Amino acid sequence: MIKKILVAFDGSESSRHAFDLASELAFHFKAKLLLLAVVRLPEPTTSMELGAVLDDAKEHYAKELEELRDRTSPRAIDFTALVEVGHPAEHIVAMAEREGCELIVMGRRGRTSVGRFVLGSTSERVMRYAHCAVTVVK
Amino acid sequence: MTEVWALAALWLGLALLATLIAIWLRISTALSEIVVGTVAQLVIGAFVGIQALGAKAPWITFLSGTGAIVLTFLAGAELDPTVFRAKWKEASWLGLMAFVAPFLGCTALAHYVLHWSAQASWIAGIALSTTSVAVVYAVMLEFGLNKTEFGKTLLAACFINDLGTVLALGFIFAPFTVRTLVFGVSAVVLFGILPWVTSHFFKKYGGRVSELEAKYLLFLLFGFGALASWADSEAVLPAYIIGMVLAGTVGKDHVLIRRLRTMTFGLLTPFYFIRAGSFVSIASLLAAPFVILALLLGKMATKIAAVLPTARKLGYARQESLYTTMMMSTGLTFGTISALFGLSHGIIDQAQYSYLVATVIGSAVIPTVIGNAYFLPRHLIPALAEPEEPAAAGQPAATER
Numbered sequence: 001m002i003k004k005i006l007v008a009f010d011g012s013e014s015s016r017h018a019f020d021l022a023s024e025l026a027f028h029f030k031a032k033l034l035l036l037a038v039v040r041l042p043e044p045t046t047s048m049e050l051g052a053v054l055d056d057a058k059e060h061y062a063k064e065l066e067e068l069r070d071r072t073s074p075r076a077i078d079f080t081a082l083v084e085v086g087h088p089a090e091h092i093v094a095m096a097e098r099e100g101c102e103l104i105v106m107g108r109r110g111r112t113s114v115g116r117f118v119l120g121s122t123s124e125r126v127m128r129y130a131h132c133a134v135t136v137v138k
Numbered sequence: 139m140t141e142v143w144a145l146a147a148l149w150l151g152l153a154l155l156a157t158l159i160a161i162w163l164r165i166s167t168a169l170s171e172i173v174v175g176t177v178a179q180l181v182i183g184a185f186v187g188i189q190a191l192g193a194k195a196p197w198i199t200f201l202s203g204t205g206a207i208v209l210t211f212l213a214g215a216e217l218d219p220t221v222f223r224a225k226w227k228e229a230s231w232l233g234l235m236a237f238v239a240p241f242l243g244c245t246a247l248a249h250y251v252l253h254w255s256a257q258a259s260w261i262a263g264i265a266l267s268t269t270s271v272a273v274v275y276a277v278m279l280e281f282g283l284n285k286t287e288f289g290k291t292l293l294a295a296c297f298i299n300d301l302g303t304v305l306a307l308g309f310i311f312a313p314f315t316v317r318t319l320v321f322g323v324s325a326v327v328l329f330g331i332l333p334w335v336t337s338h339f340f341k342k343y344g345g346r347v348s349e350l351e352a353k354y355l356l357f358l359l360f361g362f363g364a365l366a367s368w369a370d371s372e373a374v375l376p377a378y379i380i381g382m383v384l385a386g387t388v389g390k391d392h393v394l395i396r397r398l399r400t401m402t403f404g405l406l407t408p409f410y411f412i413r414a415g416s417f418v419s420i421a422s423l424l425a426a427p428f429v430i431l432a433l434l435l436g437k438m439a440t441k442i443a444a445v446l447p448t449a450r451k452l453g454y455a456r457q458e459s460l461y462t463t464m465m466m467s468t469g470l471t472f473g474t475i476s477a478l479f480g481l482s483h484g485i486i487d488q489a490q491y492s493y494l495v496a497t498v499i500g501s502a503v504i505p506t507v508i509g510n511a512y513f514l515p516r517h518l519i520p521a522l523a524e525p526e527e528p529a530a531a532g533q534p535a536a537t538e539r
Contacts, residue, residue: 041279042166044502046471047213047272048407049166052399054279055392086280 002029006101008092008126009037009081011064014107018137019068022105026077031102035068035081036095037061038088057083089125097131104134145192152178153408167403168411168470169499175415193416198409199482203373205410206475207359208402210304210374213471214381215389216271217297218290225291228452232291232445233298236466239444240437241267241306247436252429257311258490261480264306265494266437266501268469268476269299273502277465277510288454288515292462301378303472307479308366308375321369325362325376329383332358337387351394352401374475414474414495417481422489423496433497438505441467457515464509473498 007022009015019035026033039057042049065081072079084091096104108123123136152174160170182190192198222229245263248254254262274296275284283289312318336354343350358380363373381389388394423430445466449459477494480486486494 040164041276042160042164043276044169044270044468044470044499044506045166045272045276046168046209046270047216047275048209048399048402049168050272050276051212051216051395052403055396085276 002031002102004032004034004099004101005029005103005105006034006036006092006096006099008088008104008106008122009035009064009068010088010107010109011037011060012107012109014109014137016107018105018107018135021135021137022103023072023075023077023079025103025105026079027075032078032080033072034095034099034101035065035079036092037065037081037083038091039083039085040088041085054085088122089129092122092126093129093131102132104130104132106134106136108136108138142197145195145198148191149198149409149412152412156408156412168407169502171408171411172415172418172474172495172499175412176418176420178412179416179418180420191416193413198413201406201409202413203410205402205406205408206478207363207373207377208356208398208406209410209471210377210475211355211359211381212395212398212402213271213300214297214378215385215395216275217382217385217389218293219386221290222294222297225287225294228291229294230298231448231452232295232462232466234302235444235448236269236295236299236441237267237302237306240440241302243440243443244433244436247432251432254486254490258480258486260310261476261486262433262490262494264303264310265473265476265480265498266433266469267299267306268303268472268498269296269466270468270470270472270502271296271300273468273470273506274465277506281514283515288458292465295462296466297382299466300472301382303476304372304375304378307476308371311483311485312369312371315369317369318371321365321371324365325379328362329379332380332383333387336384340387340391349397351388351391352397355388355398372479374479411474414478417478417488417491418495419488419492422492426489426493429493430496430500433493434500434504437469437497437501438467441505455515457513457517460513461509461515464505464513467505468502469498470502473501 002025005022005026007015007019009019022033025031039053039061041053045053061083065083068081069079082095084095092104092106095101104126106123106126108121123134127134127136153171156170156174157167159165159174160167163170179191179193241263243263244266245259248262249256249259252259252262271293275293278284278289278293284293309318339354340351359373359377362376362380366373366376442463445463446459449462450456454462474495477486477491477498480494481488481491
């Protein structure tokens, strides 16, 4: 029985698909749906860039989360959204563990092999370190 | 005019490339622009000619200088006056120690170990005395420490540290003549009345499409910059203090700050950071990498020697003290500003400038990594103990329910 599902969201097309799947599962299992969006800051940052990134992220996610909330409300899904700052994989794994989630649902950005080699893949890291089941949606 | 437009297109093209690299590699635009500037100077210098990039052209120097001034102003305006008033005693001690020890220590290191001239050594001391408010704040945000008393004190201390740096930069090479006195007295008087004047002026005439606020602030920054320059001081000194004194008025005006950011980010800082990077000599860096290591170790050792005992004396636990020390060992913007000041005034040569910029970049990364890996005070992190508070203005690191 799944009681709590964590969906990682970054506004991309694949993370929308992940949200759709996670909300279907949450409705089916009557589970709590926890959405996590992680704002990744450039490193090492300057005051101006930091402020600009945070402001943009705040606006972006306020709009996105409002829309997602509207989509879940007709089905009466217990939905909570959180926005954090940091490294996405670390925050997703830590939150899933902290909140006792049984499932993580996330999208895959489809980076090239060079991109994956240079930057790594968030979904691969989550799959490696998560304490629970992970579903990656393309 | 063709040459100017072509040069402008080249610089904006480099800025565009730097931004794309920053997006691809998720590094800061400033760092990317410095690196692109360095590589562009190397490549263009080798194939077209050493002057082809035009880094010393007057209009590029002007845009770059304006970028440094506005960047410094915006950094000062980030100060939270309420937190500062509540924590000024602890913050002042920490900030002062974090400035004085590396300032004197790195000056001594450059002079006695690296055998730099006295004036060049002072520049090394100033460039390495800085701390990066932005780097510290980014780390605080990541762990939710920005909401704790510890985090707030540390951030306030960073402002004091950087204030020490800009004061040193502004006055260490000043001749202390009547002009210095005129500059000092008029600055103190005007800084005193500026918050009141600004707030009333904006209330009466602000909020129009003519961007009166931006023009007013640029007028202030250029005016004080000219006064500082006339007194043989440095324009970033009044810019930072104006930012700090207007933090409670301009700093709270989110819309205005965003407009200033757009102007600065889009046009001014690319010229500043690319120009700063274009003066870095890769050959010098490769020839003496141990100089960079020595300067970096010097900065970190002097920060440890001063900040650690001060933090312990202020009652911080060992872990918090070590973490505070590591965070206050960071630096980026003011370090490059100080080094570029030294180079453009002929105080340091290109090799010394290159070592300082490389050390400053290293100090923006290495202490943060060490601090987060070994000294993070996990017991203070609120996110692990309880759900976060609802989102406050300007703080997206929050819960939305």
